[in-house]
Structure formats: structure tokens, C-alpha cells
Amino acid sequence: MSDTERDVRLVAERAKDAAADLAPLSRAAKDAALLAIADALVAESASIVAANADDVARARDNGESEAMVDRLALTVERVNDIADAVRDVCDLPDPVGEVVRGRTLPNGLELRQVRVPLGVIGIIYEGRPNVTVDAAALCLKSGNAALLRGSSSAYSSNSRIAEVLRAALADTEVPVDAVQLVPGTGRDSAQHLMRARGLVDVLIPRGGAALIQAVVEGSTVPVIETGAGNCHVYVDADADLRKAVAITLNSKTQRLSTCNTAETLLVHASVYGKFLPLLLPELRERGVTVHGDERVHALDAENVVAANDADWSTEYLSADLAVKVVDSLDEAVAHIRRYSTDHTEAIVTESQSAARRFVARVDSAAVMVNASTRFTDGGEFGFGAEIGISTQKLHARGPMGLPEMTSTKYVVTGDGHLR
Template sequence: MKDIVHDAARRARDAASVLALATRAQKDAALLAAADALVGATDRIVEANTADVEAARADGTPENVIDRLLLDADRVAAFAQGVRDVAALPDPIGEVVRGSTLPNGLRLQQVRVPMGVIGMIYEGRPNVTADAAAICLKAGSASLLRGSRSAQRSNLVIVDAMRDAIASSGLPADLVQAIPADDRSSVTHLMRARGLVDLVIPRGGAGLIRTVVEESTVPVIETGTGNVHVYVDAAADLDMALDIVLNAKTQRTSVCNAAESLLVHAAVAEEFLPRVTAALLDAGVTVHGDDRFQAVDGAVTTATEEDWEVEYLSMDIAARVVDSLDDAVAHIRRWSSGHTEAIVTADLDAARRFTLGVDSAAVMVNASTRFTDGGEFGFGAEIGISTQKLHARGPMGLPEMTTTTYVVTGEGHVR
């Protein structure tokens, strides 16, 4: 397996060297051809996905995980459109990040350049295959895509469709490659291919991410799990707060920007707790609450420390009353995974203190946490949401998939 992975990486490096010289028009043409090919392959993709889903259900996979795996014609059309959206975005390569003329007359420019070869290690969600391939290509890099075994049939059809389209446009097919998913050792060989792979991005559950971060010898951008909080402040519009909580929790539960914890200021608890508890229970949400939430309705279960830290990805939410904004911030800093937090408040100072106090990749003020998404932010398809602090943080689009080179231009200068 090591030879297979390393051979793929070498071919990816060769392909990336060709892509580095391609124009934006050539890259965009390849992406548009890939999008058309995905739409044209819809029936094959859905057929392969049906086999993946059937196998996953036979293995006892939970339905919230099945939802991430499931594809239909609409979802295929959506990620094909995501590829088109990436093609429409400005090309980051060649962008001057900063520049100046030094006192000695040298002209200095820091310029965005391709990363080279990017390895993706991810679970479920075959749409990630198309998103990652498109973003890497537009950013000038080749992609090595190691999806999960549960989605391997879907991923292979998606990759094959994109490779054929890229080759037909005149660029190397090896810019997009699927790494075998039926052998776990392929993950190890990919994340230890230092010198062949320039960057690895894990996307999935906490166990996968932790393994890659701790064991990779290739540089890693860490995408994190989403223990996401909504805090209803003393100065909140409670109608607005109710809408935001319900949307953040129930609009789609299997995604990392869905709310998993609810904090309510004691000053509005008497009025808000009965309303929000009834609405959540009516929507089918299991509420794991503290004593004050449990006093509202006997259907509320007792929250434990595990509830404060878990990413449910299901119709569950942990809930407690806090005595102050500072208590809310302290709770979030203790339990958050650093993904997204939201505050509902009409108090500008409270919003300022909250956004400065929590330490997460995204902070929403009077808006649902479901907006933490590359597409919603206008970045096009995203490659993941980084919860680390180096190089990239939050939804990762095209600029985050590049590095920089300093170009220094002189007129015979010597030192």
C-alpha cells in the first residue's frame, strides 16, 4: 500500500508542476467541464451511493451519519454547482499579499503561490470529494483524496468523472486522485509522505482528527468538531432568540455548525425557558438540562459533564442557565471545540464582550450558527472549517489553500 500511495503522490507532484503554469482560463475550463461531468454522471453517482448507503445501514450506521453519506440528484446538482462557483471565483494565484520598495531600491512582493500536493483524509460526505478537488485545482494544487470506506463507491465515481473531464480540458488527470479506502494503512502512508505531500487536512470525527494531528509527519491544518453554543443574553429579543435556537439546532443536525449547547441568562430564564423548552421538545429535540431547565418540564433529562462537551450531531441539546455574560463566556471557553458560538442580544457592549471573550473560529451576533459555511460566507465550496490558529481559521476557501513566495526584483543589486 505504501508504494501505491507514494506513486500517486509522485504523479500528483508532476501534475501540480504542470498546473502551476496554467492560466486562470485553463483552470476554470477544467472546473466547468468537471461540473458538467458530475451532472452527466448523476445516475452512476446515485447508484453507487445507494450501494454505499445500503452497506452502511447493514453495518448499523446511525441515521444522522447516513444523512451525511446520502446523495440524490439534488445533492449531486448542488456540489456540481459548487464546482462552478469555485470556477467563478477570482484566482488567488499571483495575488500580491503585500509589497513595498525597500530603501535600497529593491522591489519586494509577497505573492500567493500553490501549496503543491494536498492530501484530504475525511469521513462520509462524498460531496467533500468534489469540493476538495475543485478548491485544490483552482488554488493550483493537486489533490489526493482519501475518503472513508463507507463512501468509497460514491467517491470513486465522482473522482473518475472529474478526472476524465480535467483530462479532456488539457490538464493532467492526476490532479485529482482517489487513495484506496479499503486498507486503513493508506491513511498512515498518506500522512507520513513527507517530501511528497505538502499538506494534509483531516475532516471528520474527533478520533480521526486527533489521529492525523498526532501522527502525521506532513504539516496539518486541523479541522475541528463542532460543540457549538447559542447564548441568549439578558438583553435578547426573545422571539428572535427562539427562532435562532430552533434553526441552529434543528435545520440540519448532522453538520458541524449545528448548535449543541444552549445557555440562557438568568434574567430572562423565567420567561424564555418555558418557551424554548416547549419548542425544542415539540420539534423532537431531547433536552439535557440543568436543574432550572428540568424544573420547567419533566421531559428534560439531567445534563452531565459529557453533555457539555459532546458533539451530538443529532436531535439533542445540552442546556443550562447562567447568571451572567461572564459565566456564559467561561462555560464556552471551558467546553467549546472552538468552532462557532452565537449571542442573541440587543446590547452592543454585551456583543462586543462576547465576541472578544470567546475563542472560536466564528462568532455570530443575532444570527444562526448554521451560517458558518464557506458557501454562506461567499467563498464558494469550502474544504473544511479550521479550528486551529495557524495559517487558516474558520471556513477554508481558496486563499487558505495557498502559500506565499517573496519575489524580490532589483537592478543589479548586490549586498
Template sequence: MFNVKEVAKRAKEISYSLVDLSTELKNRTLLTAAKLIEEKKELIETENRKDLIAGEERGLSKAMLDRLLLNEKRIKGMVQVLKDVANLPDPVGEVIKMWTRPNGLKIGKMRVPLGVVAIIYESRPNVTVEAASLCIKSSNSVILKGGSEAINSNRVLVNILKEAAAKEGFPEEAIQFIDTTEREAVKELLQLDQFVDVVIPRGGEGLIRFVAENARMPVIKHYKGVCHVFVDEFADLEKAWNICFNAKVQRPGVCNAMETMLVHSKIADAFMPTMVELFKKAKVELRGDERARSYDPEYIKPATEEDWYAEYLDLILAVRVVDSLEEAIEHINTYGSHHSDAIVTENYTNAMKFLNRVDSAAVYVNASTRFTDGNVFGLGAEMGISTDKVHVRGPMGLEDLTIPKYIIFGNGQIRE
């Protein structure tokens, strides 16, 4: 039986000393890890192939297998993440505010690490590198618990990260891995609030709800991505076709892909026929309301109430024709997951109303929702995309792995 408690305990014990590590040491560790990943590319691909074969035998969906895959492009992406995070400013110890009280006390806020961060995630083994790199740079201990479907990929990546740490003198104990596929390991980890300061679930809605319901420590939730694109009556058609196609087709199995397309009735006749043909060629299954289906009743299936809530993570799209901007906003706030939503419009007033009133972590004007990503936003990497409203919202980057604490400088003051 894997000793989860011992892993968490070691992570906690080392966490207090990490705040003293120099930025130079942390950066060297990240860059050495990048070099080792490049050198061990074939080993990574070999271990990943074991997971892919097992996944196919288990009947994993194409979307899940795509998330699991570590090809040359994604390995290069992990290398780049490590380099990007190394180049980011170190937030630890930053004094973000300071003021002086009438009694002479100087009071300020300084960024400090969260402590021990546990991340529980499914499929995507590149999360191992992203999460570890951010925790290394932010002086947090990290406990990595990937899904059983990626056990071989995650194990080899953790070993490489630990090798880099050992070479540079970074404490290996700060990088912990729950090296088991036993389901009970997650339950046990979630009870260890004396060692774990925060847990971040990253995966399907079932996983996130399980963690939120069972964790004794704070949870930063990264719920599903029911993302929308609204084609306004003042949309540029060329932009709208390109944005909607990209948001759905470029990589459908990720949380920032479009799941519902809303189209203003005043532009539907000009927009829909071409858009439907583009989706047909890409083999996107369309499910629409009555007005959307009128543009191709044989191809577009009837949408149910469940379709408006659905995160398909596949080449399936719900389509609805609406009569106003207000109706589109109401639909998004009712059925969406508060992740990423976009409007295509040339009307400034409508764009600003959409930005202000859509209650989501990332709101776009004239751009694909596919950009919601920590690395793309210039954060180097991300722990995930939070749909919570406490501590952090949206892509969770380096700075979000720290929290302010008050620091007070006095000169003998006492309270009377």
C-alpha cells in the first residue's frame, strides 16, 4: 500500500525552507529540467506509448487519447514552459503595498508561497511539468496525483524533474508524486489538511465534484468549460466564420473549445449557410433549436435542454438563434460554466455590454475562446483555469501560487 501520508508529511516539512531559496537556484533547476526533457525525449515517448496502448484497450475516447498523447510538439511545449517560467519575475518576497500609520508603524503586504499544493488531474501528462515548474518557481511544495491512464508518462516526467533538482541542489522532497493507481490514495490525500494547504482538481466534472465534496483543505476548482461564441448582428462575417470554426474545430477536446454557438437572428441568414457547410466538411455534429435547424434540417439534429449545459469535448456543437444581445447574455449566464465566452461584433457598445455582463473568468471580443491558456496569456504556464471567485479566477499562474501576508515594522510602539 502506497504511503500517502508520508509523502504529504515530507512535502510539508520541506515547504517551510523553500522560501529561502534563491531565484537563481530555482531558475537553474527549471532550465536543467528543460535540458533533460530534450535529452530524454525518446524515453518519454516510449513511456507515453504504454499509456496510449493501455488507454485504447480500455476504450478511452479520442478526446481523452488526444489529451494523453505526448508527441514531439507537446514535448517541445513542456521544454518551452520550463524556460518561460524560468524567465518570469519571481513573486516570492515581493512587497506589493506599504503604508505608515499615525503611530509610526509601517504596515505592508508581502507575497509568500501557499505552502503545500496538491494537484489532482486526469489525462494530460504535460500538467505534471506545468504544475511542478510553477511550484518550483513560487517556492511551494507540490504533490502530483495524475490519473491512472497516464501513470507511466507522469512517472518518467517526475523522475526527470527530481533528477534536475538533485543536480542543482534544489530539495527533491518539494516534488512529490503519488505513484499508485489505487483510488483510495486520492481519498486519503484529501483528508490530510494538516500537511496540505490547498488542493487543485483538474479534469472532468466528476473528479472536481468528488474533490470539492471530500477535501478538508481549501479547493480551487477548475470546473468544466461550457464556452460560447455569440455572433452579434453587427459581426464581421469573415471574422465570425473563422472564429467560430477555430473555437470548435482546432482542438475540440479541451476546456476552452466552444460548445454552444449563439447567432443573432438579424445576421443568421447571411451567416448560417456558410458556417454550416464549414462545420459539415469538418464533420462537426450540430444540434440546434428550431430556427437553427431551419438552415439544414437534415443535418442539424434537434437540441435538447441538456445540450445547452453540455461540455462535449468532441466535434459536437449546440446552436441557437437569439433575437438580442440581452438574450445571448442571459443564455450564457444561465447555461454556461463561467469559463470563457466570446462576442463577435463591430459595435463598441455591444462589446462593452457583453464584457461587463457576462459572468465568466475570460470574456473575449472578436477572438476565439481557444486562447484561454496560462502560457498564451504570458503566465508561462498554468495550474489550470479556475472558475471560482475566491483567491483566483481564470488561468492560475505563478503569482496566484502566492498569497499576501502582512509585515509590520515598528520602533518600540505599544498599544495603549
């Protein structure tokens, strides 16, 4: 066993012990710990930003895009916002102990299915150091221990944040080892975490498609897939074109680097000649490069890049948008089913029948009707902070809030019953 594997297994063992002590704690105890964390983040915001500056400087030296730098960067204001998000988690109902269903069986046994923590949750994530806090807060509120494995690009930020979180827990009823940073910055530490079956109950990867695929294929621990977002907006034949312009711009440009940002626009052939002359200047003004099919390119050959097959499957996370003209709603659906990552798709239409057909036939975690793809978010859905957007179908799908971070067990109460 290598030193790295030994170190990873040691923190996982401590997390397993901490999870057992954390699970039965009251909501009051967990909320007190979360408030202590929020206060500590504010008090230590300057030291967190100073550590983050090292990561940001290194990212720029390595030639990372400004979108990636933006995901990484922290300011005092952003740290305060993260602390506020932790306080918001305090206000959310505690799912642990909730009775999902219950009844008295004909033989007199009382049967209850109740929510319980998953146990030890490992989170492997890229870039954003705010995930370190969000994941820890959601895990603690739902009674789970958190093993946090951020990317090397945010190592200085994550290390300092983890120190602040653990110091805050030291004066609470929550075990300090309920929040731990997985040691190491190389791929081997992540791989050992992925193989810690029996110590880690669930792994949640947050990042690009390559990271998610690596975790899914390399893990012996159960994985909840999240994140990759090749999201689509479809402008139907019966769309309100002004509404469609606003929704497309918001879906694409409100924030470029998120998984719920639109990457492909599909436009019905009967309206593209009117719609795209309204949209393309607005995209150009916002610095968005359009990768268009032949009909789109013909409208503005000077400013539209000719799209290739790779554009339809690319999650840009940048100021780029693939645009295709389709001859029917069915063709739009077929395109989405071929290229989507099953995250979020939107239709803009004034036709109720078109909306119903689109919703019924598009099989993604979230489907928007006359609304921006950017609404797929735990906060926007009223769930509070989220651990990620699940794009799979087992256990959880869509924004994963507190209830999605629990399992259930059956409690059966009798009075000397024998079978």
C-alpha cells in the first residue's frame, strides 16, 4: 500500500466514525455548527482571499481562460455570500427522521420508512472553491460526513477553507472529522478515494464531462453523476420572437461558465429568417461567437463560424454558441436526444400542444417552457444550496438538495410478533 493510499484510507476511516456520531444529532446541534461555520468564514475572509490569490495567479500563469479564472476567484464579497448561503441552509427543514410513508399492517406491526443520512459522501470537484463550503454545509445538515477532493488548481483556497471549517466545528457537537480534505493533489489520491468501497458510501463528481466519466468508469464506490451540461434552447414555429431573444440571451450570456448555460440553439425553419436577424447582433454585442450550420452561416457569413459535428456535442463554458436550423419540432427533439447530456433543455413557444409534445419527448433532468435554462439550480428551485445537478435516473435527478442526500430505512415496531 502506497503512502497516498494509506493517507486517503485514514481520512475515510475517520469520516466513517464521524458519520456514525453525526447521524443521530439534533437539528439544533447541526444548525449551531453551520452558524459557527458561517461566522468563521466571515471572520477569516481576508485569509481565504489571500490563499485564493495564489490559485488565481497560478491559473493565469498557466494560461487558463477568464471564464475558468472567474469560477476560481474569490473576493471578500463572494466569501460573505458563501457564508450567507450556509445560513440559508440552516433555515431549511432537516430531512433526517422524516417519515416517507407509514402504516399499521394487518397483523398489527407498525411500519415506518424514514429518511436517514447516506453516511460518508465523497465529492470530487474542479475549480470552484465555493463547492468546498456548499458541499460541507449540505452534508452536515443532512447528517453526512464530507470527504472533499478539489482540484489542484484550487488547492491553496480549499486547504485554507477546510482549516476554517474544521476550526469552527471544534467548539460544536459536530465531530471535526465530519469535514475533511482528501490529502494529495495528484490523480492517485482521487483514484484511491474512488476505490474506498466500504468506507465511502457515495461519490459525487462535480465538473466537466471528462472528470465525470473518469469517476464513473474508475470508481468501485457508487457514483451519482452530476454536472455536464450541453443544454439546448429550441425556438418553435409558434414562438414569440422577442421573448425568444430574451430567453436565448439569458440562457447563454447570464453566466458563461455554469452547467446550466445553453450551448446549442435550435430554430424552426419557418422563423429563422426573422428570428436570427434579431438575435445575432445581440450575441455579437455580447462577444458571443456563433457556430452555425449552412443556413445560419448564409445569413451572416462574415460573423458566423461554420459549425462542424463537434460543435453539437461541445459544452463550451465560454462565449460560444452552436446554432442549427431544424425543419420540425421532432427534428429538434431528435437532435437533443442525440447530443444532450440530459441536463436542461428549453422550448420557446406559444403553442400548448408543442410544449406538451416537447416536454413528453425530451428526456432530461429539467425541461423549461418559455423560461431560461439558467433556472435549473437548487437555489432557484427553492431547495437552498445544492450538491450538484444529477443527470442520471437512479436515486436522484436534477438539483440535489437536502432530501436527495439521504437514503431511507424501515423501522418496524411490534409487540412480541413472530412470523
